[in-house]
Amino acid sequence: MPEVKKIATRDSYGNALAELGNAHKDIVVLDADLAAATKTGVFKKAHPDRFIDCGIAEGNMMGVAAGLAAAGMVPFASSFAMFAAGRAFEQVRNSIGYPHLNVKIGATHAGISVGEDGATHQCNEDIALMRTIPGMVVLNPSDDVEAKAAVRAAYEHQGPVYLRFGRLAVPVINDKPDYKFEIGKGVVLREGKDVTIIATGLPVANCLEAAEKLAAEGIEAKVINIHTIKPLDEELVTAAAKETGKVVTVEEHSVIGGLGSAVCDVLSEKAPTKVLKIGINDTFGESGPALELLKKYGLDTESIYQKIKAFI
Structure with a gap:
């Protein structure tokens, strides 16, 4: 049998952002000093004028993203799930969720498969946290095809979206001609x-x-x-x-x-x-x-x- 192609959805995230950035000049990507790991560095290389490294200050990054959204841009704020959903929860809730701003949160390195980084970085609580925020859409794609589609759908959706990506390469299972991604449809x-x-x-x-x-x-x-x-x-x-x-x-x-x-x-x-x-x-x-x-x-x-x- 042919070997199954495996791709980490964090790679899909970076590639999808760079591609979307070509067509949509209102996209701006923010990261918290983790561009190499979250793969937003791909966007940074393609569109350096629309990339902001906020440093290790995730709460502040969410505030910057909220301001950019209020000014008409479409920000993708990126970090590990533990920091994007965990450390920055208050800012996500109050600065993005409460005013229902058009911010997209790209959370990578979710779940137990973060591996050697250990319990402090293995965020197994982020879906629960984000589900509780009124109006927040929560997307958790299963492979490369779905992850890229989720990023595109998040951009097209008006309102806050939480996107969950993984570190581990996973099999590509949705590479079918009839595959269709629609928010809210299994x-x-x-x-x-x-x-x-x-x-x-x-x-x-x-x-x-x-x-x-x-x-x-x-x-x-x-x-x-x-x-x-x-x-x-x-x-x-x-x-x-x-x-x-x-x-x-x-x-x-x-x-x-x-x-x-x-x-x-x-x-x-x-x-x-x-x-x-x-x-x-x-x-x-x-x-x-x-x-x-x-x-x-x-x-x-x-x-x-x-x-x-x-x-x-």
């Missing part, structure tokens, strides 16, 4: 009648592989890619739950406040269903190779497969 990647797997971000590819392993044992899993955590595709989630009767959510994020919680919020009201949440179980991460950490914390293909099989 994507059915595989049909099935026995259980619905609803995944977001990095684990989506692993969920597809787990579904194949389940199929070999006669268990047909429906796989849905939810790239937009907020607004959630409630119609698709509800219909799938009613169709299969069991739901499994998978995310590289805490099981508290992320995709699983969003799905349960909807289903408890509209279609009470048995749900298994797979993610980081109310614990901090640790330093180690990304792939080994994903395995230890139960987000690799085999772990997902075994958990779903036991749930069924």
Whole structure:
């Protein structure tokens, strides 16, 4: 079999920004002294006059972004998820969310797959934080194709958007002619009648592989890619739950406040269903190779497969 192409979504972010900058002169990119890591350096090289390094001062960066948005520009404020969503939460809430300004937040290095940087940098709480801000759109793309599409969609959307990207290279799974990205709309990647797997971000590819392993044992899993955590595709989630009767959510994020919680919020009201949440179980991460950490914390293909099989 041909080797699957793998690309880190943080690379997709930098490339998409540089390309968008060619066509849209109102885009300005801000970074907090991490341009090499967040890949905004690609934009800086192409459009140095529209790049601002705010230094290690993420809260101030969000304030600058708010000012630029108020002046009619479309700022993309970039840093690691731990700093963009965590350290700068107050400024994101009060300076961007409250006035509903047209700021896009590019958060890279999210989740346990940050690896050797350890627990202090492995942000497994950012989706939960950003979901609570009124009017904030939360996007968590699964691969290179989807990440680039998410950046374009964020630019076209009027209002604040939080974009979540990863450090680890992940398989490209959406390189299909009929692929379409729309904010708030989930994507059915595989049909099935026995259980619905609803995944977001990095684990989506692993969920597809787990579904194949389940199929070999006669268990047909429906796989849905939810790239937009907020607004959630409630119609698709509800219909799938009613169709299969069991739901499994998978995310590289805490099981508290992320995709699983969003799905349960909807289903408890509209279609009470048995749900298994797979993610980081109310614990901090640790330093180690990304792939080994994903395995230890139960987000690799085999772990997902075994958990779903036991749930069924």
